[in-house]
Amino acid sequence: MCGILCSVVDNDHSFNISTAQKGILKNRGxxxxxxxxxxxxxGKIFFAGCVLWQQGESVQKQPVVEDDFIFLFNGDIYNTSKPESISDTTWLAERLAECRCEEQNILKMLKRLEGPHCLxxxxxxxxxxxxxxxxxGRNSLIIERIPNGFQLLSTSHFENEKISLELPPLGLYRIKLNDLTSCVLHPWQHLNNYATQLVRNLDLAIGWKTTVESPILPDWILNCKLQFSYNFYHFPYVKNNEDLYxxxxxxxxxxxxxSIIHTLxxxxxxxxxxxxxxxxxxCLQQLNISLACRHAKLCILFSGGIDCTILALLANQYVPVNEPIELINVAFESVKGQNISEKLWDxxxxxxxxxxxxxxxxLxxxxxWNLLEVNIRF
Incomplete structure (x- = not known):
């Protein structure tokens, strides 16, 4: 959940990130x-990166500067062969360096990526x-039209004189900075009527014209390897619930x-x-890097339902036994809470x-197991 920001402004204006905006970005990273x-x-481009360290042996600062490119990233990448010692950001930066800023190479790299992210x-x-x-569209990336240009950011602070909307998750957008009136989109897949309307809405809000070029067509979108086609009603019915199971x-x-679902x-x-x-x-704040940290580093949002309980049970296999696992449970104040003698969070x-x-x-x-009880009042 990192906080990233990229602002493009023309030569007639300067850009200053507000204290409030810095604060909400830092809250994310x-x-x-x-x-x-x-x-x-x-003009000028302003980059800001606020990192929440979740992967790798050391924290990866952002923005990442490598050869001829600057890189901001927020998300998780699945099914890579990267070593556990580096973060997804570091791994992606290395892949970008191999692309040598050639657009077709960047498209090939994006075609491989699975997982929630924005970049x-x-x-x-x-x-x-x-x-x-x-x-x-699992990770947020907001695009804003500001009086002197436009900006992309993870989360925004309300201010006058700007138009904000979520960037439609349609593919890779490209802007040449010598012409901010024209945008090129390489869509993930061929656009339908709904996606085409999203592009029109974006053009109207930001003030440019988008041209759609060749689609990226990731294999994981087009080719579903897991297909289960059976009907429970075809199996013999048994009245006893235990026998049925x-x-x-x-x-x-x-x-x-x-078996397949369990393995995956x-x-x-x-x-x-x-x-x-x-x-x-x-331990990070105290710089106890030389000491083994035995505090909880894994939290699971925990309603107590079957899904999150299974996740906790599976995670138990891979977390060192001497480290706790935290379970975060959120309860909203009971509407019966007018009577002080009643349990507001029951x-x-x-x-x-x-x-x-x-x-x-x-088990x-x-x-x-540390159950963290979060109580929310209306």
Whole structure:
């Protein structure tokens, strides 16, 4: 959840990031911050990166400057062969260096990326700005028209005289900084009527004209490898619920499907846990890099339902046994809270979380499970 910002302004104006804007970006990336200004002849570009350290043996400062490009990134990349010692940002920066700022190489690289992310790439050699969100739009990237140019940022502070909207997650956008009235889009896939309307809305808000060029067509979007086609009603019905369950999971098709899902989910959790930063916030602030951190470095949003409980149980396999796992449960104040004698937070999600955490303690008694109760008042 890093905070990134890229502002493009013309030569007749200067850009100053407000204290309020800096504050909300730092809230997203409290571990390390950096910024820089580039003069590109027709104007200036301001870059700011606020990093939340979640991966790699050391924190990767942003913006990343490598050869002829500057890079901002927020997100997670799945199914890479990168070593656990480096973050996704570092790995992507190395891949970008191999692209040598050639657009076709950048498109080939993006075609491989799976996972929630947004990114900004500046080609200093050709003065071209690239930016995108993943095809499902899972990570936010706001685009704003400001009086002296435009900007891209993770989260925005309300101010007058600017138009803000979420960048449509349609593909890779390209702007040549000598002409801010023209934009090129390489879509993830061919645009339908709805996506075409999103492009029109973007053009109207930002004040440029977008030209759509060749699509990127990532394989993971077009080719679904997992196809399960069976009907539960085709299996013999048994009145007893326990017999029905045993009968279903004994079917070869269902047993194979469950095995595949378990493997995929376990591998996904393993990759996330193994790539977690080695220090918690407390040890990072105290610079105890030479000491082993035994504080919790993994938190799971925990309603107590079957899904988050399974995630916690699987994560238990990969977190060192001497480290706690934190479970964050959010409860909204009960509407019955007018009577002070009543339990304001005795709501369904809190009740189920208490039941489920007790079950986790029984299944994994060697683990310290920290249930963090977050109470929200209306």
């Amino acid at each position: 409290p571990d390390v911050q950096d910024e820089m200004v580039i003069d590109y002849g027709f 900004v790439i500046y080609d200093k050699r050709d003065q071209i700005l690239y930016f995108s969100r993943d095809a499902l 045993k009968n279903l999971i004994a079917q070869s098709e269902i047993k194979e499907t469950l 989910l376990s591998d996904s959790i393993k990759n996330r846990v193994k790539n977690t930063a080695p220090l918690c916030r407390l 709501v369904p999600d809190r009740i189920t979380s208490l039941v489920s955490v007790n079950e986790l303690k029984q 994994c008694p060697e683990r310290r």
